[in-house]
Amino acid sequence: MKENVVLHAKKVSKTFPGVKALSEVGFDLAKGEVHALCGENGAGKSTLIKILSGIWAQGTYDGAFFVDGTEANFQGIKDAELAGIAVIYQELALVNDMTVAENIYLGHEPMMGVLIDWNKMYTDTSELLRHFKIDIDPTARVGDLGVGKQQLVEIVKALRKESHILILDEPTAALTEHEVDILIEMLRDLKKRGIACIYISHKLDEVFSISDRITVLRDGHTIKTLETSETTAAEVIQLMVGREIDDLFPRRKSACGENLLEVRGLSVKGPEDAIDLQGISFSVRKGEVLGLGGLMGAGRTETLMHIMGAYGEREEGSVALHGKSYEGQSPQAAIEAGMVLVSEDRKRFGLVIEQSNNFNFSLSSLDSISNKVGKMDTNKEFQKNEKTSRQLRVKAPSLETVTGTLSGGNQQKVVLGKALLSEPEVIFLDEPTRGIDVGAKLEVYELINRLTDEGKAVVLVSSELPELMGMSDRIMMLFEGRIGGEFAKEEFNQEALIGAAIGQSL
Amino acid sequence: MTKKIPIRDYTLFFAIIGIWAFFAIMNPSFLGARNLSMLTIEISTTAVAALGVLLIIVCGHIDLAVGSGIGLFGGIAAVLTTAFGLPAPISMTLALIAAILIWTGMGALIVKQRIPAFIVTLGGLLIFKGVFWNVINTSTIPIVEGGKENLYSILTTQYLSPSISYMVTAFVVIAMGVSNLRARSNRKQHNFEVDDGEIAFYKFFIVSICMFIATTILNEYRGIPLSALILGIVAVGIYVLTQHLKFGRHLYAIGGNEEAAHISGVPVGKVTIGAFAIAGALVAITGFLQTSYAGSSTTSVGDLMELDAIAACVIGGVSLKGGKGTVIGVLAGSLIMASLLNGMTLMSVDPATKFIARGLVLTLAVWMDVRMNKS
Numbered sequence: 001m002k003e004n005v006v007l008h009a010k011k012v013s014k015t016f017p018g019v020k021a022l023s024e025v026g027f028d029l030a031k032g033e034v035h036a037l038c039g040e041n042g043a044g045k046s047t048l049i050k051i052l053s054g055i056w057a058q059g060t061y062d063g064a065f066f067v068d069g070t071e072a073n074f075q076g077i078k079d080a081e082l083a084g085i086a087v088i089y090q091e092l093a094l095v096n097d098m099t100v101a102e103n104i105y106l107g108h109e110p111m112m113g114v115l116i117d118w119n120k121m122y123t124d125t126s127e128l129l130r131h132f133k134i135d136i137d138p139t140a141r142v143g144d145l146g147v148g149k150q151q152l153v154e155i156v157k158a159l160r161k162e163s164h165i166l167i168l169d170e171p172t173a174a175l176t177e178h179e180v181d182i183l184i185e186m187l188r189d190l191k192k193r194g195i196a197c198i199y200i201s202h203k204l205d206e207v208f209s210i211s212d213r214i215t216v217l218r219d220g221h222t223i224k225t226l227e228t229s230e231t232t233a234a235e236v237i238q239l240m241v242g243r244e245i246d247d248l249f250p251r252r253k254s255a256c257g258e259n260l261l262e263v264r265g266l267s268v269k270g271p272e273d274a275i276d277l278q279g280i281s282f283s284v285r286k287g288e289v290l291g292l293g294g295l296m297g298a299g300r301t302e303t304l305m306h307i308m309g310a311y312g313e314r315e316e317g318s319v320a321l322h323g324k325s326y327e328g329q330s331p332q333a334a335i336e337a338g339m340v341l342v343s344e345d346r347k348r349f350g351l352v353i354e355q356s357n358n359f360n361f362s363l364s365s366l367d368s369i370s371n372k373v374g375k376m377d378t379n380k381e382f383q384k385n386e387k388t389s390r391q392l393r394v395k396a397p398s399l400e401t402v403t404g405t406l407s408g409g410n411q412q413k414v415v416l417g418k419a420l421l422s423e424p425e426v427i428f429l430d431e432p433t434r435g436i437d438v439g440a441k442l443e444v445y446e447l448i449n450r451l452t453d454e455g456k457a458v459v460l461v462s463s464e465l466p467e468l469m470g471m472s473d474r475i476m477m478l479f480e481g482r483i484g485g486e487f488a489k490e491e492f493n494q495e496a497l498i499g500a501a502i503g504q505s506l
Numbered sequence: 507m508t509k510k511i512p513i514r515d516y517t518l519f520f521a522i523i524g525i526w527a528f529f530a531i532m533n534p535s536f537l538g539a540r541n542l543s544m545l546t547i548e549i550s551t552t553a554v555a556a557l558g559v560l561l562i563i564v565c566g567h568i569d570l571a572v573g574s575g576i577g578l579f580g581g582i583a584a585v586l587t588t589a590f591g592l593p594a595p596i597s598m599t600l601a602l603i604a605a606i607l608i609w610t611g612m613g614a615l616i617v618k619q620r621i622p623a624f625i626v627t628l629g630g631l632l633i634f635k636g637v638f639w640n641v642i643n644t645s646t647i648p649i650v651e652g653g654k655e656n657l658y659s660i661l662t663t664q665y666l667s668p669s670i671s672y673m674v675t676a677f678v679v680i681a682m683g684v685s686n687l688r689a690r691s692n693r694k695q696h697n698f699e700v701d702d703g704e705i706a707f708y709k710f711f712i713v714s715i716c717m718f719i720a721t722t723i724l725n726e727y728r729g730i731p732l733s734a735l736i737l738g739i740v741a742v743g744i745y746v747l748t749q750h751l752k753f754g755r756h757l758y759a760i761g762g763n764e765e766a767a768h769i770s771g772v773p774v775g776k777v778t779i780g781a782f783a784i785a786g787a788l789v790a791i792t793g794f795l796q797t798s799y800a801g802s803s804t805t806s807v808g809d810l811m812e813l814d815a816i817a818a819c820v821i822g823g824v825s826l827k828g829g830k831g832t833v834i835g836v837l838a839g840s841l842i843m844a845s846l847l848n849g850m851t852l853m854s855v856d857p858a859t860k861f862i863a864r865g866l867v868l869t870l871a872v873w874m875d876v877r878m879n880k881s
Contacts, residue, residue: 310769335771349769352762354829363759363770366752374752382696400698418770 004031005069006196007052007085007165012063014047014056021047022220024063029165034187034197036207036228039217039240040409040437045200048217049167052198053087054080067165086163088154088171096143101125103142104157128156132186146296148179155186159195166190167198172206173435176296176463184210202437203464204233216240241439249470250445254452256473257286259323261339261426261457266317268306277303277481280317284426284457289448291472292461294501299481300461301344304428308334308341321426335364338425342415342432344461350415353404357396360403360414361385364422388417393443409440416447427451430461445471465494479503517874518822518838525842529849536852539726545848546724547662550733551795553840555811556818557744558788560836561781563819564748566761566828567616567623569782571630572815575789576808578638579605580797584647587658594649594656602790608634609786613779631812639805647803661736661798665729674730675721678738679714686710733795740788745833747784757781761828817864818843821871842867 007029014022022044029035039045050056052065054074065072067083074080080087094103101122102109110120125138134152142150151171158166172180187197187210201207207214208228216223216239223239261284268277277299284290292300305311307319309330319326321337328334331341343349351360362369362381369381385399392413396406403414412432419427429448433441448458448471462468468475469492477484477500485500529536555572562569579601586597612630616623650659666674686706693700701709724730748754756777759767768774796811797803822839824831846867850860 308769330773331769332771332773341769343769348763349766351766352759352829355758355762359755359758363755363767363772366755370752375746375750376752376755378750379692382692386696398698399696422771 005029006031007065007067009048009052009065010063012048012051012061012065014044014051014061020220022051022061025217025220025222027065027215027222027225029196029198030212031164031196032191032194033213034191034199034211036199036201036211036214037217038200038204038207038214038236040439043217043240043437044220045217046169047220049087049169049198049200052080053077053085053167081161081163084162084164085167086158086161086165087167087169088151088158089169094142094150094154094157097141099139099141100129100136100145100153101138103153104128104138104160106157108161128160132156132189134182134186146176148175148296151175152179152182152186155183159190164194165196165198167200169200170202170435171199172201172203180206202435204236207236208233218242237438240437248442249467250442250449251289251471251473252449252453253473254287254449254455256288257455259283260286260321261459262320262323263307264318264320266303266306266319267315268302268312268317269315270302270312277306277312279482280478281483282476282486284459286455286457287452289452289458289460289471289473291468291475292459292478293463293465293468293475293497294478294484296463298478298484298501300478301430302481303478304341304430304459304461308339308428310341335422335424338423339428340364340419340422340424340426341428342419342430344431344434346411346415350418351403351411354402356400357389357394357403357406357414358382358385358399361388361399361417361421364418368421368423384421385417388421392417392447409436412436412440412444416444424456426457426459428459428461431463432460433462433464433467465497469494469497477501518835518842522838522841522845525845525849529845529852532849533852536849537723539723541848541852542720542723543665543727543731545844547731547733547795547799548848549841549844550731550737551792551799552811552814552818552844553737553837554740554788554795555792555815556822556836556840557740557833558785558792559812559815559819560744560824560831560833561748561757562623562785563816563824563826564761564828564831565757565778565781566764567778567781568627568816568826569785570624570627570812571612571634572785572789572792572812573808573810574631574634574638574812575605575609575786576793576796576811577803577805578634578641578793578808579790580793580807581638581642581647581803583658583794584649584797584803585641587656588648588651594658598658598790598794601793602787605786605790605793606783607786609789610779610783612786613782616782617775617778642803642805644805649797649802658794658798660732661795662731662733663798664732665724665727666732666735668725668729671721671725671730674735675717679717682713683710733799736791736795740791741833741837748833753777753780758829761825761830763829814843814847814864817868817871820868820875823875842871 005028009025009027011024011026012022013024025044025048037045051061054077057075058073067085072083095106104125105121110117110124122138129136129138134156136145136149136153142153145153171183175183190197199207199211211228213225214228214231214236215225216236218240263283264281266277266280270276280303282290294300302311309328326337328337347353362385366376369384370376382399389399394410394413396410403411432444451458460468460472473489475487475492475497477497479501480503484503487497535541555576559569559572582604583597583601586592586600587594612626615621615626650656690700690706721730748757756767756772759770759772760774760777764774793808797807800807818839819831819836820826821842822835824835846864847860850863
């Protein structure tokens with residue numbers, strides 16, 4: 001394998017003011033290999049990627065790395081691209097208003113003299129897509145595609161540049177299982193063609209199904225490089241966290257009380273009649289976790305958003321809290337009544353990213369720190385926020401740290417803290433662990449236990465079945481805006497749940 | 507913990523010093539008592555309008571109708587006073603109410619009908635200009651019957667007597683010192699970054715000295731202009747509103763991320779409309795000041811003042827994307843815009859060049875801001 005090394009990093013170190021992000025990291029990537037990079041948030045994965053892709057120019061870090069045997073001297077992303085390195089980020093960099101083909105050829109349009117050769121662009125694109133067995137219309141507007149398909153377009157775009165080193169940063173965070181399969185199939189095909197991949201993912205099952213080797217980073221150090229075939233998920237997790245984890249889903253059963261939230265026969269018309277919810281009924285008791293599952297677009301998020309008063313128009317049905325009918329129609333009313341939503345999209349619906357943690361923490365609970373005329377008691381605010389920040393173990397220099405500068409896991413904690421500070425009875429958690437690392441996930445699970453112990457009701461939406469099964473007391477699956485099936489704890493099993501999610505009740 | 511000195515805070519300060527030094531060299535009377543008094547009044551009008559625009563920009567919108575509104579509401583008050591013979595306080599109150607209602611209406615159009623603020627206020631700019639010219643019959647309406655005085659006319663002709671001026675300045679300095687100290691100990695208690703003690707003291711010391719020197723010079727003429735007092739009250743009001751009231755917190759949240767604010771329970775519509783209502787009131791007050799300063803209501807009152815107000819905001823660091831901006835920044839921005847106009851008028855620069863200079867300064871300021879944010 002040695003002579004086939006296409007990328008070799010030697011003692012790469014990078015220091016930010018006050019933090020050593022990477023210290024003497026070593027790493028190598030062989031031709032045709034998928035090499036997974038694992039580590040908790042803040043372990044240094046992103047920093048390493050930024051160095052390899054030229055975002056941090058040579059000179060801003062110590063050590064060196066070699067591409068195809070020659071030392072890299074990248075001054076910017078362009079240099080990395082020229083050397084054949086392409087990066088696909090978690091956050092997509094596509095132009096929504098352009099077609100698939102236009103995006104794929106953006107900046108490299110095939111020309112006929114001074115004019116763009118549209119014909120060639122579209123035929124080449126459809127050939128590329130066919131080659132990878134991707135069913136996407138080259139003339140479709142990218143904004144109209146689902147996130148999953150957009151991700152695939154992004155990958156095709158990177159491959160068109162004839163890169164031979166592909167870096168994928170959490171490529172499957174927003175993909176459905178079917179799309180993940182397509183992606184993995186694609187990567188296998190690329191391997192055959194000698195393209196090397198660095199694959200970053202929090203989802204270990206994917207890492208194990210696709211990678212040849214795994215390198216674990218922790219606190220900026222290379223901990224170990226393992227042959228995937230010779231290791232286990234447990235070992236990788238242990239190396240990542242630095243300690244042993246006994247139970248991935250430490251759900252403690254809490255004593256269940258009376259019904260807190262009751263939803264009866266909800267039918268909802270979405271904007272532009274996009275998604276309709278029909279006949280959704282469920283209830284959650286004090287101290288209970290209701291899992292809400294289903295495929296993307298099944299109406300999970302829409303159900304929660306509708307109850308919060310932020311989605312669609314109700315045609316039929318009712319919502320009751322504490323046995324009393326709840327008629328509120330805005331998030332403000334919902335929060336006052338004791339409900340709160342932690343959105344799956346924290347950048348869009350969760351945080352004012354350019355403001356401080358202090359600002360974000362108290363955004364839903366300003367009433368509790370204000371007097372009648374709306375004057376805030378900032379001292380009281382600091383105290384409450386400080387307490388919450390400590391309880392949730394938010395890693396940030398101070399309350400005044402800008403939330404956008406924190407890692408994903410810590411940002412998620414700020415959103416959770418904001419929700420908790422509004423002193424809710426019913427908490428809707430929409431994909432609360434998406435894109436955060438194992439350690440932070442465990443903390444979220446512990447938080448769920450604490451909430452139910454305090455007699456609160458939790459509705460947990462998750463796309464990951466093990467999480468849904470591990471943390472829920474009861475599960476309801478949605479299928480195309482309807483109830484696909486309901487399961488008590490004893491009835492949990494993967495096949496039945498998936499069956500309900502695709503409308504095939506067993 | 508102590509924090510590094512952010513260069514940005516000081517660039518505005520040095521820009522002001524630079525502009526003043528330039529004009530003082532070109533024409534020493536720039537720093538004379540009489541001109542400083544005029545400049546103070548001009549700053550007051552620009553800043554009151556800009557503080558209203560601040561609220562609108564912070565929540566993510568824009569207001570292009572300010573200039574026309576200034577003319578219109580000044581004109582309404584003038585017509586009510588001289589043509590209808592109403593007492594000045596009553597005419598002004600009526601015009602103020604009209605302003606609040608109209609700006610609330612524009613806010614409602616933007617929030618409820620989802621028409622972009624740019625369009626609504628651009629329409630407002632034209633409509634209010636037309637209505638204004640009709641109200642004053644495209645002529646010149648005095649604000650008071652010949653030679654006499656009323657509340658309207660004294661807005662920019664009344665000065666605080668020298669002794670009262672000193673007392674006001676001393677009061678402001680003490681209040682500033684006390685609130686600084688309180689904020690400081692509060693922040694220290696929570697382990698927040700504070701300025702190094704010495705730097706904080708020098709900052710306070712320099713500002714205090716500047717204020718006393720300014721008061722002394724203004725006293726050489728006729729004292730602190732009443733309009734400066736009005737600006738002071740408005741500025742303190744907007745400061746409290748943005749920094750200490752729930753309303754202000756909501757404004758910044760809406761400008762920073764409207765969807766997140768909505769889901770977090772912020773009444774986005776109400777707060778946005780509220781910001782427009784307050785801005786409307788400030789437009790009316792600016793209208794009274796500006797018309798009073800001109801001596802009568804004529805078709806040119808308020809011309810292009812929306813651009814001066816927006817420029818003052820932007821120079822003062824208010825983000826046009828929303829969610830960011832401070833009262834102090836806007837005051838500094840207003841000081842720069844008003845100084846430029848005043849200084850150029852004093853140098854008898856022709857109007858064409860004035861336009862060009864104002865445009866260049868605005869562009870330059872934003873360019874520098876973009877550059878500094880990058881590095």
